[in-house]
Amino acid sequence: MHRIALIALSAVATASLSLGAAAQGTMTGDAIARNIAERPNADPRKGTITFVMQDKGRSRTRAARMLRTETGATHRLLLAFDTPASIRGTSFLSYDHKAASKVDETWLYLPATSRTRRVPASDRADSFMGTELSYGDVKDSFIFGLADWTFSAGGRADNGRYILKGAAKSARIAREIGYGGFTAEVDPATWFPRSITFTDPAGKRLKTISVRKLEKVGASLTATDFTVTNHVTGRATVVTVSGLAKATGADDALFDPARLDRASGRMP
């Protein structure tokens, strides 16, 4: 009898809270994260991506032609570097497999050695090509892995965006992804995080990603101007994508590691 009363009471309380949240225009963290994860992201895209790496007033620029496609099981990213001249002709190819059981693969073609090298499987926390982005950031593409985080909503910011907070589900996950938690501002119109501040596994502020510009190709949104600031080292990387367009008819052979030496000349 008591048990039935308790269940009834819980149901009433849950219903009241949900109604209350809806009345205030708020969402739960899980709901926000789900909306972000379900954002369309599969359209093949191409453009020129530029990384401006900054440190104490100095900067280095790397620019590459980019081709990004998605098969049912794998995100594929091809970068053919043109700048600086010393790495012109260098091509980078990565396969990010959706299946957790499959290890992601990365290759780099170096003209100086005339060979394609397999880059050892990187941890998601590792730096992506010397930038302040991690391989995990690139792989996640502004989507928070639902298996990695425990989400909570932090209400709305003054600009109307949702505040989404995440805490790594375990210490092991925190070590793997390099983050212990995050606070993000999420645009409810696009379900795209416009700013994310990550903490390290120890809870210390680590880095902030600020997205200034989004562009749409097909149904997929791409951040075409954003900055990653590392609060520990003081370094930052400004990433811009120009000429973003739908990559129609991209030759599948471009994504063949064995032909990576020819990719640079054949990029659309």
Next chain:
Amino acid sequence: MSNPDRPDEARLDAQRCAIMDVGFPEIEWPTFSGLIVGLPWLTALVGLLPVALFAAGLGWLERDPSVDAFVSHDHPAWLAREMARETFGLEDPAIVVFAQEPGTSAFNAPTLAAVDRFTDEVATLDGVEPGVISIGSEKAILATASGDLEAPEIIDPYAIDPQASLTLYRQMPALAETLVSENEDALMVIVPVSDPNRAEEVTAAMRDLALEAAPPGVSVHMSGVATMNARLAEHIAGDTKIFLPAAFVVIGLFLLLALRRGQAIIGPIVVVIGSALSAVGAIGLIGSKYYLITTALPVVVMAIAVADSIHLTLAYQRARAQDPTGTRAQAMQAAIDKVALPIILTSVTTALGFAGLAIGSPMKPIADFGLVGAVGVMVACLLSLTVLPLIQLRLADLPPSVARAAILDNLLSRIARWSALRPGAALALSAVVVSGALAAASQVEFDYERRNYFTAGDDVLVADDLLAERFSGGNILDVIIDSGEDEGLLTADAVRQIVDLQRRLEAIPQIGKVTSYGDAIGLMHERLNAARPGALPDRTNAPAQYMFLYEASGDPEDFDAQLDFGRRYAMVRGYLENGEYSSTKPVIREVGAIVEDWSQQTGLKASLSGRMAVNDGWMDSLKASHPLTIGAAVLMVWLATFVLLRGFGPASVAMLPVLSGIVLLYAAMGLVGIDLAPATSMCAAIAAGLGVDFGIHLVQELRSKIARGQDLLAALSGNYVTVMRACFFSAVSLGAGFTVVALSETPVLRWFGLLIAFAALGSLFGALVLVPAIASVTSRKWSSTHA
């Protein structure tokens, strides 16, 4: 005034001897002394107001225990080092070593886990900069059988495998003797800190963390400049706690001995406290800092300040004894009349000795020490002629029966008479002593060894010894390369040239090991292309692409300590076996020549940096400026004495004891083997200012009596002996005060205190013997010429 008991030759007419000058007036200060005694509140205000003003500066005091404080901040080596610090971030770090017993491998799971954990956790401490380096942060550069690059962590934190770590480490020769000891029995963690000059808290936290992490059987040792600076800061704090109470006790005892009444020392204590407070407060007021050497300042000023108090009080006691029926006020006025001028003269000359440091020394701590020391001396003078008389006329009275120290007075009187009657012997004896001293002084050398700042057995020295024995040592000499453009160092030519420089430096026997980013590029080339060991890439862009490959698989910050962000600057780091200036000087000269030649050949700019180059730079400055500093101090003291005594002869006679004191000081350094280094280089200038005091007091008293018509022997009795006694107690309490500095935890400060004490005593005995002897010799000459 002749005495029938004296032999004829002793009746010397001293009216035109060397210490007299034509028209020398007997200076009396009746108005001055009357005002002091008659307007006590105004007098007290005038005396205490400057003390209050200077003491206000105590609120702005800031500590800077670093040895770097001695370096001119516009010196090229300093600028290169600052640029290196800014660019590479690994200048003057703290070094933490986890050491097994010699011969026991440190590649065991507990030690590797401790180093790995410490490397991670130390980076989270406040005051630690990014870029902690150890084998816990380093990766090996390997290639798979198929030629793919691998950069595994040497210590896998999730599965520590000592054998795997050892194998990986042995693939990385550049880490040997830098992060891992030669015998693989100790592991080093290099921790960059935000401010190596104020690293007390962060190094203490590091030590706690390291001790907590270290497994049983592993000892923790901390070295590096940041640690040494922190240790010096502890010394300053420790010395400050010891110096002041010890100085009070010692000075109080000597005051009691000199003034012979407990309450008579209250006034002098007020003077020494007021002057020390003013000197230390002046540090804050002029925006200076409390440097290592400044620790000695309060004691130095106290020791100097006490002299004026002794002269005034003894003069007052003598005046009371001579006229027991007169009032205390009259006796004090008479005492002020008698000693005011010598006190002012000696204070000005002492202050000028200090000012010589301020003018001549390029090292800010020394220059500032001179400046605030001069403030302390002048405040002591002011207090001695204002507040002190007001206190002493109430507290310093002695019964006539105890006013004389018969045995001491008798001894001093004998010295004066012997010198006057046997001037040839006195001068010959002095000449022998000074000649011997000059011979010993010629052995003194400019040298600097940072180890001298620590006592044998100090933890820092134990760690330093361990670094020297098991690693390449902690004496770093860097060459900073500038290619002139970003990415300029990632060409095959640039790498080949850098490695060539590295090899040329390694050929110098005193250099243990040399590292640069060329090591890693060479390894990548070798392993990616199956090239022979030591081969370097010849395709122009290969280094840039290797580095790009590494960044794709490793941490982009792994090369931050060797190659700057823009790939324009590189650091080639050499480890010297010895850190002593005299030993490193020829090495640095040779490295400088190699670097210059290399730079001309390659077109790449290169400059010397690192701790050893900085030390070499400022020791060169010290060496060049030392004669100027001492010369300036002696000249200023002589000029002041000349102006104030108004005569070349008296000024020169008053200076003779100074010179004998300085020569004896250098002789002591030569005999004991004390090097001329920043702290000890100050001694002679300070000794010049102090030593002239005795000459001035004696010359002033003597010529005052001769001017009244007394012959020399008569003039050398009576009050002259009282002045000798005052000089004696001044010198002894001064010497005792400086000896307090010898209680310092820092050996160089001990030497500083002992050397000045020795010089002060040398000057005293020089004055006691030389002033009567020269007065006598010049009287005889005049008498024989004009008889």
